[in-house]
Amino acid sequence: MTSELRHAGAPAHIAIIMDGNGRWAQGRGLSRSHGHTAGAEAAIRMVTACAHRGVRHLTLYTFSTENWSRPKEEVGHLFDLLARLLTRELPVFLANNVRLRILGEWSELPFASRQVLKLVLAKTAHNTGLTLNLALNYSGRGEILRACRRLIEAGLASDDVTEDRFAQELYTAGQPDPDLIIRTSGELRLSNYLLFQAAYSEFYFTDKHWPDFDEAELDAAIASYLARQRRFGRTGEQAEPAPLAQGD
Ligand code: IPE
Ligand code: IPE
Ligand code: MG
Numbered sequence: 001m002t003s004e005l006r007h008a009g010a011p012a013h014i015a016i017i018m019d020g021n022g023r024w025a026q027g028r029g030l031s032r033s034h035g036h037t038a039g040a041e042a043a044i045r046m047v048t049a050c051a052h053r054g055v056r057h058l059t060l061y062t063f064s065t066e067n068w069s070r071p072k073e074e075v076g077h078l079f080d081l082l083a084r085l086l087t088r089e090l091p092v093f094l095a096n097n098v099r100l101r102i103l104g105e106w107s108e109l110p111f112a113s114r115q116v117l118k119l120v121l122a123k124t125a126h127n128t129g130l131t132l133n134l135a136l137n138y139s140g141r142g143e144i145l146r147a148c149r150r151l152i153e154a155g156l157a158s159d160d161v162t163e164d165r166f167a168q169e170l171y172t173a174g175q176p177d178p179d180l181i182i183r184t185s186g187e188l189r190l191s192n193y194l195l196f197q198a199a200y201s202e203f204y205f206t207d208k209h210w211p212d213f214d215e216a217e218l219d220a221a222i223a224s225y226l227a228r229q230r231r232f233g234r235t236g237e238q239a240e241p242a243p244l245a246q247g248d
Helices: 002-008 021-027 032-052 065-069 072-095 111-124 140-153 163-167 215-226
Strands: 013-017 057-064 099-103 131-138 180-183 202-205
Touching (some): 021 032, 032 057, 057 072, 065 072, 065 131, 072 099, 131 140, 140 163, 202 215
Parallel strands (some): 013 057, 013 180, 099 131, 180 202
């Protein structure tokens, strides 16, 4: 399946809502922290899997602004995990030409997390392979308001506020919109994720909990994406035919 997908052309940008760590752990009689640890390993596996499939941008919903309302110990564990795994994975990112970007107000994160993020951002800044966006302390509405404020501060005339100019003030400036948004664990909502950028994304939902999301699941999501016709408002006849819908 993998070589076939590579041949067919993987989506340039995949964004994932990694949900279900808690339920995965609960089903095994483990703590939520165990679930997050397993989920973090699944995320790391996905970086390499996407890089191998020719995906150019991978955006992982890692911590939302709403997630601050979770128990203090759980939040602490999540940030410890982030610092530990990024430190461990830095050599792998360098070997695989992965560039790290952060979406969200990461200046508000704990000091130790910020130190590691700064290091990995600096070390990977000139890499030219897959861009790994971690959405950290991220809010889609917050991102849109931030863009408005930045345009006002830049003194733009209202006529100059175009969609392209607006997008330049988003955390994702310079990157394409997600082609495919995946959410695990059976929930059918965006939870404040990439609200501006998701305008024409394709969606893929699976009941699998995030720690169980593996390469076969990724291939199933990409195959589903490739079988669709993205019409962008046009008729089916006007739009390009879907690559896998032509009898192959
Ligand atoms: C996703 O798993 C991880 C984060 C939101 C950080 P959850 O922790 O939301 O798992 P469930 O939804 O409780 O199962
Ligand atoms: C969304 O998952 C945020 C992340 C995956 C980081 P949540 O589990 O926090 O979403 P809701 O609260 O169920 O919508
Ligand atoms: Mg959840």
